[in-house]
Amino acid sequence: MSVATQDTAIRTGRVVRTLIYLVLLLFALFYMLPLYVMVVNSVKPLDEITGGGMMNLPQVLTFEPWVKAWSAAQIGVEPTGLSPYFWNSIKMVVPAVAISTVLGALNGYVLTKWRFKYDTILFGLMLFACFIPFQIVLIPMARMLGMMGMAGSTSGLVLVHVVYGIGFTTLYFRNYYAVFPTELVRAAQIDGAGFFQIFWRILLPSSGPIAVVSIIWQFTNIWNDFLFGASFAGADSQPMTVALNNLVQASHGVKEYNVHFAGAILAALPTLLVYIVAGRYFVRGLMAGSVKG
Amino acid sequence: MGFLDIDNTTKSYGAVEVLHKIDISVEEGEFLVLVGPSGCGKSTLLNMIAGLEEITSGEIRIKDATMNGVHASKRNIAMVFQSYALYPNMTVGKNITFGLEMHGVPKPERDKAMNDVAKLLQIEQLLDRKPGALSGGQRQRVAMGRALVRNPDVFLFDEPLSNLDAKLRVDMRTEIKKLHQKLGTTIVYVTHDQIEAMTLSTRIAVMNGGYVQQLGTPQEIYDTPANIFVATFMGSPAMNVLPAMVAMENGKPVAQVALHDGTMTSLPFSQNNMADWTGKDILLGIRPETITDEDAADRKSSNIAHMTNRIIVTEPAGSDTFVTMTMGGKDVIARMRSDAEVKAGADFSFAVNMEKAVAFDPETETRIAP
Numbered sequence: 001m002s003v004a005t006q007d008t009a010i011r012t013g014r015v016v017r018t019l020i021y022l023v024l025l026l027f028a029l030f031y032m033l034p035l036y037v038m039v040v041n042s043v044k045p046l047d048e049i050t051g052g053g054m055m056n057l058p059q060v061l062t063f064e065p066w067v068k069a070w071s072a073a074q075i076g077v078e079p080t081g082l083s084p085y086f087w088n089s090i091k092m093v094v095p096a097v098a099i100s101t102v103l104g105a106l107n108g109y110v111l112t113k114w115r116f117k118y119d120t121i122l123f124g125l126m127l128f129a130c131f132i133p134f135q136i137v138l139i140p141m142a143r144m145l146g147m148m149g150m151a152g153s154t155s156g157l158v159l160v161h162v163v164y165g166i167g168f169t170t171l172y173f174r175n176y177y178a179v180f181p182t183e184l185v186r187a188a189q190i191d192g193a194g195f196f197q198i199f200w201r202i203l204l205p206s207s208g209p210i211a212v213v214s215i216i217w218q219f220t221n222i223w224n225d226f227l228f229g230a231s232f233a234g235a236d237s238q239p240m241t242v243a244l245n246n247l248v249q250a251s252h253g254v255k256e257y258n259v260h261f262a263g264a265i266l267a268a269l270p271t272l273l274v275y276i277v278a279g280r281y282f283v284r285g286l287m288a289g290s291v292k293g
Numbered sequence: 294m295g296f297l298d299i300d301n302t303t304k305s306y307g308a309v310e311v312l313h314k315i316d317i318s319v320e321e322g323e324f325l326v327l328v329g330p331s332g333c334g335k336s337t338l339l340n341m342i343a344g345l346e347e348i349t350s351g352e353i354r355i356k357d358a359t360m361n362g363v364h365a366s367k368r369n370i371a372m373v374f375q376s377y378a379l380y381p382n383m384t385v386g387k388n389i390t391f392g393l394e395m396h397g398v399p400k401p402e403r404d405k406a407m408n409d410v411a412k413l414l415q416i417e418q419l420l421d422r423k424p425g426a427l428s429g430g431q432r433q434r435v436a437m438g439r440a441l442v443r444n445p446d447v448f449l450f451d452e453p454l455s456n457l458d459a460k461l462r463v464d465m466r467t468e469i470k471k472l473h474q475k476l477g478t479t480i481v482y483v484t485h486d487q488i489e490a491m492t493l494s495t496r497i498a499v500m501n502g503g504y505v506q507q508l509g510t511p512q513e514i515y516d517t518p519a520n521i522f523v524a525t526f527m528g529s530p531a532m533n534v535l536p537a538m539v540a541m542e543n544g545k546p547v548a549q550v551a552l553h554d555g556t557m558t559s560l561p562f563s564q565n566n567m568a569d570w571t572g573k574d575i576l577l578g579i580r581p582e583t584i585t586d587e588d589a590a591d592r593k594s595s596n597i598a599h600m601t602n603r604i605i606v607t608e609p610a611g612s613d614t615f616v617t618m619t620m621g622g623k624d625v626i627a628r629m630r631s632d633a634e635v636k637a638g639a640d641f642s643f644a645v646n647m648e649k650a651v652a653f654d655p656e657t658e659t660r661i662a663p
Contacts, residue, residue: 183378186345187439191392192366201391205382 042261065258085243096161104169129167152234176210212281296321302351328490329500371440379424386420535621564662578651584627590644
């Protein structure tokens with residue numbers, strides 16, 4: 001015997017439904033097209049591309065463009081490939097993400113659990129930092145880095161990205177901690193826990209979702225940044241994005257499109273990976289602050 | 294000098310004073326309940342005792358040592374919060390011993406203390422679970438365990454039962470009272486529930502608008518409320534307060550009260566000092582349970598008045614039947630035996646135990662008799 005349940009789905013005819021799925025499928029295909037072009041052309045010999053037929057599948061499958069983009073392509077003076085710049089990016093992104101996330105968490109903790117006079121104004125000003133366009137700060141930032149002796153170095157880039165990221169990370173953590181029960185902090189105070197003990201032992205262990213949001217956001221932004229990298233990096237600290245530009249924009253010799261495609265995919269791979277690994281926490285974390293559980 | 298002294302203590306936020314000159318002295322082993330409506334300042338006062346809010350002026354002392362400016366963790370107090378405030382990332386055992394760990398107690402001692410408390414509260418089987426996996430009553434026990442394990446001088450409870458459902462609340466109330474009788478600890482307990490206040494406390498401080506309206510034993514508060522606020526706040530259903538005029542009959546002061554049809558009835562006072570109010574208006578306070586049918590009138594009372602009044606509504610509640618009538622132009626509720634033969638719309642003969650009646654000054658709303 002089956003139990004009758006109320007059908008609450010919106011009723012649509014079969015024709016309408018087919019049409020909807022067809023349109024959705026078309027959109028999806030259209031959206032996937034650039035990725036298809038990149039992947040397909042990165043595994044073709046160059047003459048297949050120059051001979052026309054960018055949309056065709058490769059007749060001869062080759063991974064040579066990938067190897068060349070990674071380790072042999074002419075970028076700047078030396079034919080080093082993208083690999084040293086990849087490590088430059090890693091050396092810049094990891095500390096910048098870690099520092100800005102921890103500082104954002106600390107800021108959020110102070111702004112919600114250790115309220116002081118004008119704290120909302122201070123938070124408003126920090127929020128304002130999210131809306132400052134990159135271009136405005138280029139010259140003052142260059143001057144400051146020069147004065148601090150950090151011009152053209154990875155640590156200088158880390159500093160720039162941390163400063164720029166704090167606004168966002170503070171916003172995330174502040175909103176997350178705003179609905180974190182203050183009674184827990186008070187209980188910990190009575191239990192004798194100090195400022196940092198409460199932070200490490202009580203708040204941080206419950207901050208998983210929002211930490212993931214902060215890390216994904218910061219990682220994507222810093223990894224993909226081109227302007228700061230192009231402006232403040234020295235020859236030996238240029239990040240991946242700048243190197244990719246140099247590879248593609250090189251004005252001498254033959255344009256090796258297949259190598260360019262492979263390089264572009266290599267440059268996009270880490271952010272793609274972060275999304276695949278932690279993506280589902282991203283949405284969960286974004287929602288976490290908004291609805292009281 | 295008491296065990297816990299709250300001495301002339303005030304609290305201000307900017308220019309706004311929210312607590313005005315609070316003076317309470319608590320003896321060792323006492324169970325003091327701070328009761329009042331929302332926003333009366335009771336939780337603020339508790340937080341000041343805990344050290345979570347600063348004292349604007351005055352002094353709070355525990356065991357004769359001033360607590361002004363002393364950090365919450367160094368006052369040797371423990372607090373049970375309304376939401377229990379269990380650390381969600383720690384097991385029950387960790388929750389209970391966290392305070393000891395922060396105070397640098399070595400692990401073997403911590404474990405022993407934890408096991409003792411767990412045994413006392415019968416939560417031994419829960420020690421490895423996370424708070425998220427516990428029911429409301431279990432969380433409540435763990436929260437109490439966390440407070441007990443530190444063996445503090447004073448326990449502070451901030452509305453600990455208000456998150457539980459009605460039945461569990463009554464059970465836990467008994468549990469807390471048992472625990473207090475067994476351990477004899479000093480407790481300050483905040484609630485807005487007057488029944489909790491009456492049942493648990495050895496003394497009650499009724500608060501309203503940042504003032505302590507009355508401080509006394511539950512019996513004192515119930516029988517001789519200091520003013521109309523206390524009279525109507527404590528007791529359910531609330532005390533009936535109705536306008537009356539004092540007159541002299543046969544050399545005795547009586548309260549003249551209008552019945553449903555405007556005719557006056559005389560209710561003799563037990564207190565002779567009411568003679569001073571002859572010819573003046575007063576407010577007469579009568580508890581619902583002191584208005585009964587003739588058969589159920591208190592035989593020990595020396596002053597039973599009789600009146601016939603019309604019943605407007607009857608509300609049978611199983612154990613009692615509540616009867617509404619009009620006296621002095623106000624709705625008056627009487628609490629009758631469930632088998633009293635009452636019918637809406639009919640006239641009925643009531644007995645009023647005037648020994649228990651209270652009179653208030655209509656100007657100041659303070660009690661003038663008894």
